[in-house]
Amino acid sequence: MDTIVVLFNRDLRVHDHPALAEACARAGRVVPLFVLDPAIEARHRRDFLHETLHDLRSSLRTRGGDLVVRRGDPAEEAVRVAGETSATRIWAGGDVSSLARRREGRLAGACRARRLEFRLFPGVTVVPPAALTPSGGDHYRVFTPYWRAWSATPRRPVLGPPERVRLPDGLDPGDLPEPSSEPFGVVRGGETEGRRRMAEWVDAGLARYAGTRDHVAGRTSMLSAYLHFGCVSPTELVELACARPDAEDYVRQLCWRDFYYQVAYAFPDLGRRDYRPRADLDWAGDGDAAAAWREGVTGVPIVDAGMRQLRREGWMHNRVRLIVGSYLTKRLRIDWRVGVDHFAELLLDGDMPNNCGNWQWVAGTGNDTRPYRTLNPLRQARRFDPDGEYVRRYVPELASLPDDLVHEPWRSPAPVRGYPPRPLGGELRA
Missing domain, CATH: 3.40.50.620 (HUPs)
Known part of the structure; x- marks a missing residue:
């Protein structure tokens, strides 16, 4: 047999x-x-x-x-x-x-x-990493043409689970380690939980995604860790999403995941080497400024909130990931690999292609067609956390500040006890 x-x-x-x-x-x-x-x-x-x-x-x-x-x-x-x-x-x-x-x-x-x-x-992935290639190249370097090709590619059919699995007789299955009594992170593992969340998201969350996806105090699908471990199928998730109206914004995010996978397949050193080398970069070392960034004590509330959320929950809103990444690389001028390593250690959804691809994008060495783009953390905070709910949740030292000061505590008439009164990199302006 x-x-x-x-x-x-x-x-x-x-x-x-x-x-x-x-x-x-x-x-x-x-x-x-x-x-x-x-x-x-x-x-x-x-x-x-x-x-x-x-x-x-x-x-x-x-x-x-x-x-x-x-x-x-x-x-x-x-x-x-x-x-x-x-x-x-x-x-x-x-x-x-x-x-x-x-x-x-x-x-x-x-x-x-x-x-x-x-x-x-x-x-x-939804589309195999090497399945789509542009004319004259081995992979797509820019997202938009990849999105067009990806959207036009027929997807393989979603497969049901096997009705029966027949194991050879006498085979010792081995022991599984038990999870900790105090597990890390805000989501629990497993296909059962992943499928429950996927169904709930498609039924109740997807319709509001386009209008709220950058509101950092809210949650998005929270499916990234389940995709990372393969508890849910990206192909099935896309199929379910595409059956609903107004799903394009969310499906584009799943396409970004495939995009970075095909980049990593063609460029295996994505996690260590600049995808687009730039002669004008002179990175600072991994010193005190990087340590303050990791601990969430830079003095920039939106940055500190994100870094504390990561340490506490093993997750961070995607918009905040871009903000803290831009602050590290464009403001502090610290090597993007410092950020990659820290995220890889703590993120429950720490995919190498997406983690490294996003970090290189924000550092200006990756697939961004505007490599000098900088995200001002104050402007981003005012736009995407206008009432300070996110900052107050993760930087409780600032909970009593009014909305107009919570993102700029150094403007407060009195110093905020227990919180750095001025930003690590000098005063920010937006």
């Missing part, structure tokens, strides 16, 4: 999982495998991951299978499990980061050496 090992990576779901669906349709036995790799398990995302794995195991067990869990190098463990189960094939979802592609290369080589079929499936 044919056996296929399906290696889960960032596709931790049973709905719309191309590798799992085809394996269950074609093979008598399927081994859903996840390998806990100690080399890449980020501390602040650990609880979300563990919650997600428990949920995935439950979903597979209701279908007669199980989630097989091992620890170590994913390529080595996948081949080992294939040997234990006499599997002839190892299938997995493809990814774009240099780390993922090196892992895929090792696994492909190990499969060749053992005469196992190795196959990568789509699923991490």
Whole structure:
């Protein structure tokens, strides 16, 4: 009886999982495998991951299978499990980061050496990263033409979950780590919770997105972490959104996600090297100013609120991400890689392509066609947090200030106790 090992990576779901669906349709036995790799398990995302794995195991067990869990190098463990189960094939979802592609290369080589079929499936994006190319180039460097091509591309059909998963007899599934009693972040992991949030967002939140998406005190879909771990399918989310009126603004954001994935696929060094090198940049070092930025004590309330939200919740509103990024790179002149590393450590939705792509965009070294663009934090705060609700929530030292001073506490007649009275980079004007 044919056996296929399906290696889960960032596709931790049973709905719309191309590798799992085809394996269950074609093979008598399927081994859903996840390998806990100690080399890449980020501390602040650990609880979300563990919650997600428990949920995935439950979903597979209701279908007669199980989630097989091992620890170590994913390529080595996948081949080992294939040997234990006499599997002839190892299938997995493809990814774009240099780390993922090196892992895929090792696994492909190990499969060749053992005469196992190795196959990568789509699923991490709506349109596969290398599927769209402009005339005369290997990828799109500007978003708008990519959006036009992406919008005109037929999408693969959304797949239902397998009705049954048949695991080989006698295989030890392994133990899953338990989530912390005090998990980090504002969202809980797992496909079940992700699908609940997705349905709620499409039914009740999507209609107001275009008019409120930049209001920093509100929440948007809060689906980014579920997309990062693959608890929900980006293809299914786009299909559900497109069935509703006035969904274009939100679908464009999902297209931005695919855009940066195709950039990272073509430019694997996106996280370390300038995408568009500029000779006029002289970055400051990672010193006291960067430390104040990380801790949220720069003296610029909208910046400090964002950085404290990140540290407390593992999430930050996208508009605020742009504001704090512009402040670090354009005001303090600190290397964008400092920001990338800090965000990567704390964000629950810390996708390499999007994190690095956005940071390079705001620093002027990436895909922005206006590299010298600067976001003035005071102007942004007045526009997108006009009553100071967001700042008061995360910088409680300023809670008693009136609306006209909450974004500029250094103008207050009396110093604000416990808060830096002047901005780190000198007084700001808008």
